[in-house]
Amino acid sequence: MPSRQSEAPELIWLQPEHSGRGPRPAHSRSSIAEAAVRIADSEGLDAVSMRKVAAELGAGTMSLYNYVPKKEHLFDLMVDQIAGEYELPAEPSGDWRADLTALATMQLAVLRRHSWAPRLIAARPSLGPNGLRYTEYFLGVMAATELTGSGKMEAMAQLNGFLCQFADWEHSTTGRSPRWITDMVSYLQGVAATGQYPRLTQVLAEGPAPTAPDAVFDRLLQRILTALCEA
Amino acid sequence: MPSRQSEAPELIWLQPEHSGRGPRPAHSRSSIAEAAVRIADSEGLDAVSMRKVAAELGAGTMSLYNYVPKKEHLFDLMVDQIAGEYELPAEPSGDWRADLTALATMQLAVLRRHSWAPRLIAARPSLGPNGLRYTEYFLGVMAATELTGSGKMEAMAQLNGFLCQFADWEHSTTGRSPRWITDMVSYLQGVAATGQYPRLTQVLAEGPAPTAPDAVFDRLLQRILTALCEA
DNA sequence: CCTTTCTAGGTACAGCGTACGTAGAACATG
DNA sequence: CATGTTCTACGTACGCTGTACCTAGAAAGG
Numbered sequence: 001m002p003s004r005q006s007e008a009p010e011l012i013w014l015q016p017e018h019s020g021r022g023p024r025p026a027h028s029r030s031s032i033a034e035a036a037v038r039i040a041d042s043e044g045l046d047a048v049s050m051r052k053v054a055a056e057l058g059a060g061t062m063s064l065y066n067y068v069p070k071k072e073h074l075f076d077l078m079v080d081q082i083a084g085e086y087e088l089p090a091e092p093s094g095d096w097r098a099d100l101t102a103l104a105t106m107q108l109a110v111l112r113r114h115s116w117a118p119r120l121i122a123a124r125p126s127l128g129p130n131g132l133r134y135t136e137y138f139l140g141v142m143a144a145t146e147l148t149g150s151g152k153m154e155a156m157a158q159l160n161g162f163l164c165q166f167a168d169w170e171h172s173t174t175g176r177s178p179r180w181i182t183d184m185v186s187y188l189q190g191v192a193a194t195g196q197y198p199r200l201t202q203v204l205a206e207g208p209a210p211t212a213p214d215a216v217f218d219r220l221l222q223r224i225l226t227a228l229c230e231a
Numbered sequence: 232m233p234s235r236q237s238e239a240p241e242l243i244w245l246q247p248e249h250s251g252r253g254p255r256p257a258h259s260r261s262s263i264a265e266a267a268v269r270i271a272d273s274e275g276l277d278a279v280s281m282r283k284v285a286a287e288l289g290a291g292t293m294s295l296y297n298y299v300p301k302k303e304h305l306f307d308l309m310v311d312q313i314a315g316e317y318e319l320p321a322e323p324s325g326d327w328r329a330d331l332t333a334l335a336t337m338q339l340a341v342l343r344r345h346s347w348a349p350r351l352i353a354a355r356p357s358l359g360p361n362g363l364r365y366t367e368y369f370l371g372v373m374a375a376t377e378l379t380g381s382g383k384m385e386a387m388a389q390l391n392g393f394l395c396q397f398a399d400w401e402h403s404t405t406g407r408s409p410r411w412i413t414d415m416v417s418y419l420q421g422v423a424a425t426g427q428y429p430r431l432t433q434v435l436a437e438g439p440a441p442t443a444p445d446a447v448f449d450r451l452l453q454r455i456l457t458a459l460c461e462a
Numbered sequence: 463c464c465t466t467t468c469t470a471g472g473t474a475c476a477g478c479g480t481a482c483g484t485a486g487a488a489c490a491t492g
Numbered sequence: 493c494a495t496g497t498t499c500t501a502c503g504t505a506c507g508c509t510g511t512a513c514c515t516a517g518a519a520a521g522g
Contacts, residue, residue, distance in 0.1 A: 010414040014421075022499020023487045049478065060502040062480080071479065122353075122399060127418065132428055139430035149433065150440030157400060158451065165392035168353060183241040187358065190245075197363055199370035202380065209381030220389065223458035230454055253468020254518045280509065291471035293511080302510065 008069035012076050013127055015069075025067070027057055032067055033081035036074055037114065045116035048074070075120050080128025082117055085110045088137045096144040097225055103141070104163060104221055111167035115175070118164035145229050155228045162224050170213055239300035243307055244358055246300075256298070258288055263298055264312035267305055268345065276347035279305070306351050311359025313348055316341050319368045327375040328456055334372070335394060335452055342398035346406070349395035376460050386459045393455050401444055 009015060018025055035056040040048050050071060054064045068074045087106060092099050111117050126134070135156065142152040176184075192201040209216075240246060249256055266287040271279050281302060285295045299305045318337060323330050342348050357365070366387065373383040407415075423432040440447075 010408070010411045011418050014414055014418050019499085021489055021497080023489090023501085025500070050480080051478080054502095062482095062503075063501050065480075065502095066500060122396070124403070125415075127415070132422060132431065136428045136431050139434060143430070148440070149437040150442075153434060154440070154447070154451075161396035161400070162392075165353070165396060169388060169392070172355070177241070180241045183245055184356075184358070187242050187245050191363060197367045199374070200363065200367050203370060203384060206380040209379070209385070211381075216385070220385075223461055226461070227454035227458045230457070250468085252466080252520055254470085254520095256469070281511080282509080285471095293472070293513095294470050296511075297469060297471095 011127065012068065012073035013129075026063075027059065027067060029067065029077055030081065032057065032064070032074070033077040036078050037081050040078065040116045041114060045119065048078075050074070072124075076124065076128060079117065079120050079124075079126055080130045082110055082114050083126060083128065083130035083134055085113075086130070086134055088133065092137070092141040092144065094144055096141050096229075099141040100159065100225055100228075101221065103138070104159060107163055108167060108217065111163060112170070115167070115171040118168040118171075121160065122164050147229065158228065159224065162220070166217060166220065242358065243299070243304035244360075257294075258290065258298060260298065260308055261312065263288065263295070263305070264308040267309050268312050271309065271347045272345060276350065279309075281305070303355075307355065307357075307359060310348065310351050310355075310357055311361045313341055313345050314357060314359065314361035314365055316344075317361070317365055319364065323368070323372040323375065325375055327372050327460075330372040331390065331456055331459075332452065334369070335390060338394055339398060339448065342394060343401070346398070346402040349399040349402075352391065353395050378460065389459065390455065393451070397448060397451065 017029055032053065036048050036053045039052055039056060050064050050068075051061045053074065054061045057064075068077065088103075089099075125131075138156050139152055142155060145152070147155060188204055191197060192204055195201075248260055263284065267279050267284045270283055270287060281295055281299075282292045284305065285292045288295075299308065319334075320330075356362075369387050370383055373386060376383070378386060419435055422428060423435055426432075
């Protein structure tokens with residue numbers, strides 16, 4: 001296994017995890033991913049550094065580079081690790097709309113548990129084993145539709161995009177510091193006071209929507225699903 | 232103007248650009264934003280550092296902190312700078328679907344010119360002057376619908392999310408290195424060869440979609456628009 | 463005038479990704 | 493079994509990052 005980054009493939013999945021010769025590796029991809037996910041869950045994605053992950057494993061910093069030639073690859077491992085949390089039915093039911101609703105709801109739960117995930121998922125295709133398992137299931141569900149192969153992949157990308165976007169939006173509105181909130185409120189009051197933005201001012205005066213996030217999600221999801229299979 | 236980050240507000244827009252006393256500032260927010268955008272356009276978002284932006288302006292690194300107390304604020308400036316490129320009609324036409332189609336198409340053109348933008352826009356609300364101008368226009372367009380105030384804001388978020396997601400996806404499929412492509416192809420061939428993912432294998436065998444990206448965009452956009460105002 | 467309040471920018475520090483080199487373990491082959 | 497090859501572990505070091513802190517000087521208020 002080449003460990004120098006310059007020779008390493010762009011995709012970590014092209015690199016066999018271990019190849020016979022030499023001492024047995026002290027760690028596995030999944031234990032590394034687990035450690036990284038633990039850090040991201042508790043301290044945020046920016047706290048995930050090669051040094052911290054190595055320390056979490058009780059390994060030297062540079063040892064990690066035997067497993068993960070570039071940091072991007074660590075992110076790929078993390079994404080595939082949580083894709084392992086997806087609980088996929090053995091077989092699609094034949095009702096694609098019901099299947100996708102269940103799938104999306106389940107996936108949202110996972111994304112909510114790991115609020116750093118949407119950003120990573122949006123950045124690169126998920127090609128790890130668990131990502132492929134997900135894709136295979138998705139295609140199975142879509143077999144009940146009349147979409148072409150590319151159409152199905154497009155639909156998957158769009159649904160995933162929607163989920164990431166929703167989870168991210170939810171997290172970014174829920175998870176701001178109190179200081180942030182007060183700053184934003186006082187700023188918007190100032191904005192309204194200028195009178196330059198009458199329509200925005202009116203919307204702000206109406207106050208926030210009374211609807212629960214789950215209800216908003218369900219409504220948006222059904223819209224997306226309807227849109228997915230239209231010509 | 233407090234320059235220490237700990238005292239600075241969370242939102243740069245809460246801080247007046249200059250307040251009477253002391254020497255006149257040598258730079259302006261927009262000239263700073265311009266410099267940062269220039270760097271991001273030519274070298275990518277990761278190349279945008281406080282040092283490089285300062286150097287581009289011919290200023291000392293730490294002088295920049297008088298204008299931009301935290302790096303996040305620099306990103307806010309950049310986003311608002313390109314929001315200045317939006318060409319908004321003076322008044323909505325009354326046909327919200329046509330207006331949103333034109334708006335989205337124009338916005339996509341801007342996002343394509345600045346491929347780093349989607350990531351930033353997704354991360355934080357756009358509250359700068361140009362962002363507010365956009366919001367005000369959007370609300371004007373949506374006045375022709377029966378949505379509530381929050382419903383309109385929701386629609387804006389969803390349309391923006393879609394645009395960012397599409398632009399990002401487009402960029403990430405177009406802009407990969409040749410090495411990346413060959414690695415991915417050979418990986419997927421290996422995946423297909425395992426026989427574990429028959430449906431995926433079949434889709435891969437069909438080859439890529441023959442459709443131009445613009446056609447895909449138009450189709451997806453119309454779907455989204457239809458979905459936006461449904462109950 | 464002096465005092466206050468601002469701007470400019472140098473120095474310094476902790477933390478990052480990671481290139482490179484060395485030491486030793488485990489397998490393949492003679 | 494001995495030897496050579498190939499792997500793992502990991503310390504050191506470099507260049508880069510954001511930014512805290514400090515000094516020097518310029519412009520406005522009293």
